[in-house]
Structure formats: C-alpha cells, structure tokens
Amino acid sequence: MSSSDPVRSAPDRRQRRLLIVLALGFVAFGAAAVALFYVLQPETLRIAVGPAGSDDHQVVEAMAEAFGEESRTVRLSPITTEGAAESLALLGAGKADLAVGRGDLGMPADAQTVAVLRKNYVVLWSPKGGARNDSKKKPTAKIGEIADLAGRKVAIIGRTGANLALLRTILIASGVEPDKVATVQFGTDEIEKLAQDATIDAYLAVGPLDSKITSDAITATSRARAAPKFLPIDASEAIALRHARYEAEEIPASVFNAKPAWPEDKVDTISVSHLILARKELSEAKAAAFFRQLFAVRDTITQRVAGAAHITKPETEKEAEPAVHRGAASVINGTERTFLDKYSDYFWFALLLLSGIGSAAAWLRRYLNRDDRDDTTSHRNRILAVVSELRNAVSEQDLLASQREVDAIIGETLKCYDEGAIEQDDLAAFGLVLELFDHAVAERKAALQSGPANQAKAPGSTLASRR
Numbered sequence: 504m505s506s507s508d509p510v511r512s513a514p515d516r517r518q519r520r521l522l523i524v525l526a527l528g529f530v531a532f533g534a535a536a537v538a539l540f541y542v543l544q545p546e547t548l549r550i551a552v553g554p555a556g557s558d559d560h561q562v563v564e565a566m567a568e569a570f571g572e573e574s575r576t577v578r579l580s581p582i583t584t585e586g587a588a589e590s591l592a593l594l595g596a597g598k599a600d601l602a603v604g605r606g607d608l609g610m611p612a613d614a615q616t617v618a619v620l621r622k623n624y625v626v627l628w629s630p631k632g633g634a635r636n637d638s639k640k641k642p643t644a645k646i647g648e649i650a651d652l653a654g655r656k657v658a659i660i661g662r663t664g665a666n667l668a669l670l671r672t673i674l675i676a677s678g679v680e681p682d683k684v685a686t687v688q689f690g691t692d693e694i695e696k697l698a699q700d701a702t703i704d705a706y707l708a709v710g711p712l713d714s715k716i717t718s719d720a721i722t723a724t725s726r727a728r729a730a731p732k733f734l735p736i737d738a739s740e741a742i743a744l745r746h747a748r749y750e751a752e753e754i755p756a757s758v759f760n761a762k763p764a765w766p767e768d769k770v771d772t773i774s775v776s777h778l779i780l781a782r783k784e785l786s787e788a789k790a791a792a793f794f795r796q797l798f799a800v801r802d803t804i805t806q807r808v809a810g811a812a813h814i815t816k817p818e819t820e821k822e823a824e825p826a827v828h829r830g831a832a833s834v835i836n837g838t839e840r841t842f843l844d845k846y847s848d849y850f851w852f853a854l855l856l857l858s859g860i861g862s863a864a865a866w867l868r869r870y871l872n873r874d875d876r877d878d879t880t881s882h883r884n885r886i887l888a889v890v891s892e893l894r895n896a897v898s899e900q901d902l903l904a905s906q907r908e909v910d911a912i913i914g915e916t917l918k919c920y921d922e923g924a925i926e927q928d929d930l931a932a933f934g935l936v937l938e939l940f941d942h943a944v945a946e947r948k949a950a951l952q953s954g955p956a957n958q959a960k961a962p963g964s965t966l967a968s969r970r
Contacts, residue, residue: 553584621813655704698723747824790830
C-alpha cells in the first residue's frame, strides 16, 4: 500500500461530506423558513353579515378594515348575505367561520356567542290622543297597556319575520290572543308612510335605544298623530324566564326626547341581541385571538361607524342561549391557557424528535465517515507493519524513512480528527500504536548504535529495498 494514496483520497471524501452537510443544512433551513412563514401568517376568518348597507354590515366592514390595518394575527373576510337568516345558514354549512345573527332566529345547533354586536330594545307606543279617528268610525278608547291592543292594528317597523314573531310572544305573555291583533309591516325607509296611516293604533320598533330609525318613527308619528304613549311590557321578566334568548330591560326616561320627555318615566321592555357567532368547532385559540383583537380596535371602529359603540362582551356568569364560545369565555374570565399550557405537549414531542434527529445525525455522520474510519484502521495496520519491519532495519536511514511515513499518517489522522471524521476512541487506539512504534524505533536505534561496525549498511539489505 502506498503511503500517498490515503493522503490524496481523503480531501475528496471530506469535500463530498461537506457538500452533503451543506445540502442537508439548506434543506433544514428552507423547511424551517417555510414553517415559520406559515406560522406567522395572519389567520383569516370568514364572517357572514347582511344585508348590504345595514348597520351590521357597515360595522363589520369597518371591523375588517381595522383588523387589516392593526392586527398581525387575525384578518376578516366579510361575506355579504341577504340577511341574518342566510348568514346563519352559511355558518351552519361551514361556509363561514363567523356570522352576525339576531339571537331569536333559528340557529345551527353548534352556534356559540363570541361577542354581542348590539342590543335591540322593543319599543311599543301609541298616539296619546286615542287610536284612529276617521269619518266612518268613532274614536276608540285610548291604549294604555298591551292588553288594550286586542282588536287593534299594530304597525311593525322592519319586514323581518323575527319582529312579527317577537310581537306574538309579547302578546301571548300579556294575555292577548295574537290572532285578535292585526299587524302590518313597513320597511325602515317607509317611516313617513307609516306615520300618515291613520288606521294604525300602535307601533313597534326593535333596535338600539339610540337608533335613528326608532327615533325618527316616534317623531314622525307624534307629528302626524299625537304625542307617544309608551306601552310597558309588564311580563318582561316572565318572557325572559321562558325564552332564554330575550332579556328583561328598562327604557330610561327621556331617552328619545328631553322636552317633552319621551318616555316620561322608565318603561319595562325586553331586548334581543345581535350576536357575532361561531361554530363550536372553531378552535379556542382562533376565537380568543378574534375576541382580543375586536376589543383592541373597538374605539377605532367606533370612529368610523358609530354603531360599533354597542359592541360588548357576552355574559359568562349566567346561562345563556346560545352559549358563550370557550375561546371568548377564557379571555373574559382570565382563564386563557398560557403559551406553555397550550404547547407543553408539543415541546416534549419536539425534545423526543430532536433526540431522534440527534441519534440519526450521529449515525449518518458515522456512515459518511466510514471511509475515514477504514483509513484509520489501515493506518494503524500499516504502522504495525512498519514496527515489524523496524526489527530488520540495518541503518538509521531505514529508521528515518519509516518515521517519515508514519509522520504523514499521523498528519492525515489528526486532520480527520479535527474535522470530526474519527472519534476519540479511534484516536486513543491510534495513540497506542504510535507508542509501540516509538518504542520500536528507540530499541532498534540503540541496537544499531551498539552493534559492530562491519554490520553497518550492506548492499541490498535496506528496508526500502525489501519493500
């Protein structure tokens, strides 16, 4: 075996190993970069709301804009629908992550509340001067309470069937048969038409207390007919107990007008909320992130759309229908899991994975360095062979040639060790062989120096010639 062969081939092998390591490093870096890019991408939630141009739609549009400007974790993608019923249908079908719906509408079985978009109050009133007063019929008695609505006609502002169902619920709870009360529905853009209809005995509006539609309707009817008489819903507590989606409320005095005061005193009523809903399957982390971001930008949204001021947190201390989503509840109650709570299992798994990767990397390194380990074994065997040859060396020139060969082997071996190609144990074994070589050289040199002069160098007897 030539002493120069391993020296020439080792750099080529190291270059190949370096290229393999670099390739694996680039692959690992690329995978980590892609994973990090994916993790840091904002979560986009689809929210269904309608109809276009409604108060709810305007609030959600402003919400989406604010989220896009200020949120790094959540984005909103509004889906415009024909109304709340269609929005809830999309939520139930899994075509939307969130939906805006009125609390007393039919909902998917797994729908849960994330936030209260606004609270709508039922406002019932009639003209104080009595009901209709036309040429064909005598003036009828004044309407002072809901029981007096039997045999009368009530105008409902808004064409949604939910308002009609709500009036029926109020009439039944107040002891009035709904079939004895005539109803007619007007669009929110038909306030003047409603006010001019003298056949109407009472009016019903459902909306926030600062609703312009409700305020305009009261003003228009008082101007066309007479000052309003607000009808209390005395059965509000009973309605709230029987129907979990309604709440007993009070309309404060003077909320619609100061002088004269409309109403003159507080009035019992019920309310129903417009909710931002999510399916129960929406992850806790996504719902919590949306909830936090919503209340972080609520002031910004309010500056663009006044109706956003009505956004409130759902109540978690009492049973409600629909139930509050666990993601929103965890933020409200301060029970949201910490980062370690959420991902501790992943950390343990990562440790196990890293341990496995480390073992695999060690095996791979040993596999890639198998040629160097074979070379180290060959080098040891070669040194042992030189040790045997040293016993037959006849001159110090033979000893010097052997030392030069071993020096080259030592240099190559140490270079492999520095590069991590061979282990400490291999180097220790190599050291034992070198120690044996040193002893053999010393012994043979002493023997040559103590021998007779005529045993010096003989023709054809050198170690190099024997090899």
